[in-house]
Amino acid sequence: MHGSKFYFFLSLFFLYFLHPVAGQHFTISGYIRDAKTGEDIIGANVTIKELPGNGSSTNTYGYYSITLPAGRYQISTQYVGYTPQNKDINLDKSQKVDFQLTEQINELSEVVVSSQRKNENVTRLEMGTQKLDTKDLKTIPVLFGEKDVLKTIQLLPGIKSAGEGSSGFNVRGGSSDQNLILLDEATVYNASHLMGFFSVFNSDAIKDIAVYKGNEPAQYGGRLSSVLDIKMNDGNDKKFGVSGGIGLISSRLTVEGPIVKDKGSFIISARRTYADLFLALSKDTTINNSSLYFYDFNAKANYRIDDKNRIFLSGYFGKDVLGLNNRYGLNWGNSTGTFRLNHLFSDRLFSNTSLIFSNYNFKININRGVQMHIISRIQDYSLKQDFQLFSGTNSTIKFGLNSIIHNIIPGIITASSSVNMKSLTNKHAWENALYFTHQYKFSDNFSVEYGSRLSSFSLLGPGTFYTYDKDGIATDTATYKKGQYISSYVYIEPRVMLNYVINPQSSIKASYARNVQNLHLLSNSTAGDPTDLWMPSTNNVKPEIADQFSIGYYRNFNDNQYEFFSEIYFKSLKNQIDYKNGAELNFNENAESQLLYGIGRAYGWECFLKKKYGRFNGWISYTLSRTERKFDQINNGQYYPARQDRTHDVSIVGIYELNKHWTFSATWVYNTGNAVTFPTGKYQIDGKTMFYYSNRNANRMPAYHRLDLGATWVVKKTKNFESSWTFSVYNAYSRDNAYMITFRDNEVDPSKTEAVQTTLFKIIPSFSYNFKF
Structure with a gap:
């Protein structure tokens, strides 16, 4: 360890001073x-x-x-x-x-839907990275007319929806839990509302959105597939303002203004659905006593102490409440808090210190004579120290550290008849990382970014822990005291990115990155449920590892009006997790005995063409990919398609500004159906039909496609007031897309089996009124 520190600071010293000083x-x-x-x-x-x-x-x-x-x-x-x-x-x-x-x-001929300089996509080092303009969120039509970050990023190449209506997403063959979602640096463990139909991010409170598809800089870590980095607005430090909107199922309100003019500001943004108000109008007592709503609350404040110091305090609080006639209830929610201090040690050395809290919990309430509560939670306490050294005209160095305490409560059952009926062993872990990145521009044509992340993860006591063999049979048991080390893992995660600019209109980029993941989501669903459990790496569950290689060609056309890129990638995966047939994961102290461990691979081609300027703009995105897993106990040890494997994925987005009052938009999506396992035979046990399944994921859901339409009508826009209406139609040609397919005996001829398709959404119109003053 001392040698690693010495090498780290020695490298920093030479990189800083090996620049021209004449x-x-x-x-x-x-x-x-x-x-x-x-x-x-x-x-x-x-x-x-x-x-x-x-x-x-x-x-x-x-x-x-x-x-x-x-x-x-x-x-x-x-x-x-x-x-x-x-x-x-x-x-x-x-x-x-x-x-x-x-x-x-802007005049109509100069409408811009990009937040980058004209050829930055060609000249910048980043690849496998997508920046999303918050202006796009206002015009792209989505489900129920709710502007949604997670739905919009699913229209980008390499990022696929986890299912109809779901805010879960898969990136370059990864599962949903392999995405790190950050809101002002705090981890959001469940980013969905109402079982995944909406995301927790209120777009009125968002300033910047960036997605890194496995090629993220070394300051990020902890997930294999992607980082979604979302930053909240700081608030207006010039004057007070109010904005909001009223929609069919929710309303939102944002208030912002100066704390001290030109020195500090605040922003408060809230959103709530009111489906429960309509339920109360029902004459059915089962329905009118039920609950169905969610709310979000974002708050942020900042203050410039002096020219060298600035502080930020931000937080998010959100909750879902689902209940059926006071007999059954499911509540879940996220809470995050971030305190940051910006400090300038000099005009070339920028520092940011962050203290971060993140909490995700769910609670199940059951009232059947005896009131029963089931609680699960994951909490993080983090310290981050980041430095940015502008060491030369063409050189920037970033380095820092990150330390996280994870507290995981997998499950506690309490009831009115007893204080504590049952609880699973709590898990405690300590995660640390040191990172270093150097970005250097050798010439106008060639630049490089290289670095590494040294990560460690330790599972801590107290508790009793088991060791399982490959068949899931416990072979050893050990009890540990509070703070004792149970298992520890240390990894080096190197990263490198190269960019060769052929000319101002085109470039070739290549990258390699290793990522390690120590938190794993136990879930049998593709999209993720609120009750899915997070598990740390243990003496049985090893850290997941991904090595990703990618190369791409970037090209702009017609005086940078059109932006194009084409990337191919290959990702090798180790220590992947799957489940035994019939695995019991929920509230199982021995859930690790239900797990299988193997390897995987994902590879594909991404293509993206975007028109950035003019009255008509938008983009076309296409992904051709393959995602496979290999486990000794599944499909005779042969590679098989992962659940999230899709061969083709297409998104087309168009935005047309007719005049200063009307803007029209449309999106069309198509993708190959997910890999699934359908029955290949059936048999009877005590008069009940049982189905026989053969190879894992040997079948496909039907192909999915959908057209959404939208329109924005700006009623009034002055210096001090703006109002508009937004109209949208989800699934405009009413496609019967399969959400789920089940099998049953034919009622007329039980010897025959029939498939039953469940469709969630047909055509859904919606509208909302928006204002700002």
Whole structure:
């Protein structure tokens, strides 16, 4: 360990000082913000007119830094959708230069649905990364007209819906639990409302959305397939404002304003459904005493103490309540809290310290003479320390650490007749990581980002733990005291990314990344249920490992009006988890005995074409892929399709601005059905039909396709007030898509078997009224 630390700091030392030092160099640094709201602008570009190819971009907090030789320069900053700004600088000493950008009032011919500079997709290092503009959320039609982050990212290549109406998603062959979902750095363990039909993210409170498809920078870790990094708005530090909307099934309200003008701000955003109000109107007592609703509450505040220090405090609280006539209830919800301190050690060294809390819990209430409660919970307490060193004109270093305490309560049953009827052994774990990343631009054509993550994971006592053989039979038992180490794992996770710019319109990129996952979701469903249980790596359950290789070609056309990329990837998976036939996972102290362990692979081709400017814009996304698993105990040890395997996945999105009042949109999706296991025979036991199943996932659900239509009518838009109506039609041609297929004996001829298809949604129109003042 001491050797690793020495190597880490030695590398940092050389990387910092091995840059040209001839002549005097000074640093220009500062923040780039929205002139109207004071919001930090993430990813704004800063360029030097006299030194083409040199420049910087703002980080998550809107900060940039450039070190240049002494001299006179014209600095330009730009961000799509904002008017560029230029400033003339006499660089004879290091100095702070802030920018406040004004949003452009675009003519119809200049409508923009991108948040990147014109050819940044070609020149930037990132690959396997998708940025989503929050403006797109306002126009793309979705289920019940609810603007939804998770539904919208499913229209991007390599990201597939976990099922009809579900907010769960699969990325490059990974399962739903292999996605790390972050809200202001806090982990969200269940991102769905109402059994997956809505996500927990209120789009009115969101500023930035980024998806990393397994190629994430080293500061991220803990999941195999992807990172969805969502950042909340900071609030308007110029003036107070109110916005919201009233829809068919929910309403939302956002209030924001300055704490101290130009120094601090707050934002509070809330959303609630009111289906339960309609249930109360029913004459059926079983229905009118039932509950069916969810709510979200987002809050954030920030304050600039001085030029070097700024603090942030943000939180999210959400809950679902489902109940049937006070006899049965299922409640689940997330709570997160993040405290952050930004500090400038110098104009070249930026620091962010975060204290993070995350909690997910569900509770089942049963009232049948005796009141019974079933509770499960996972809680995280985290410390993150991140540094960003702008070590040279073409060099940026990021390094830091992350430490998380996991507390998992898999299940407690209590009843009115006893204090504690039954409980499963609680799990406690300590997860740590050190990371280092260096991004360096060798020339205008070639740049590289390389780094590594050193991760460790330890399962801690107290508790009694079993050791199982490959057949699930307990071979050993050991009891541990509080704080004792039960099992520990340490891994090095290297990452590298290369970008060769052929010309300003095209480039070739390649990457490799290793990811390790130590938290595993025990679930027999593809989309995930609120009652699914999280399990840490133990003496039986080893960490999951993924090695991903990818290469891509990026090209822009027609003066950067069209953006195109094509990527192929291959991912090798180790220590994958599946379940024995008939496995009992819920409330089972010996759930580990029901698990099987094997390997997997996923590979595919992603293609994406986007039109970014003009009255008509949108994109086409296509994924051709294969996802397979291999377990000794399944299908005679041969590779077989994973549940989330789909051969083809197509999304087409179109947005057309007719005039300043009307905008129309449409999306069409098509995908091959998921792999499933259908019965191949049947037999009778005591007059009851039992089905016989052969190879795992040897069948397919029917292909899925759907057309959604939307329209936005801006009724009034002035400097101080804006109002609009949003209309949408989900599944416009009323396709009977299969949500589930079951089998039963034919009523006329029991010797025959018939398949019964369940369809969730036919055509669904919806509308909502939106306002802002």
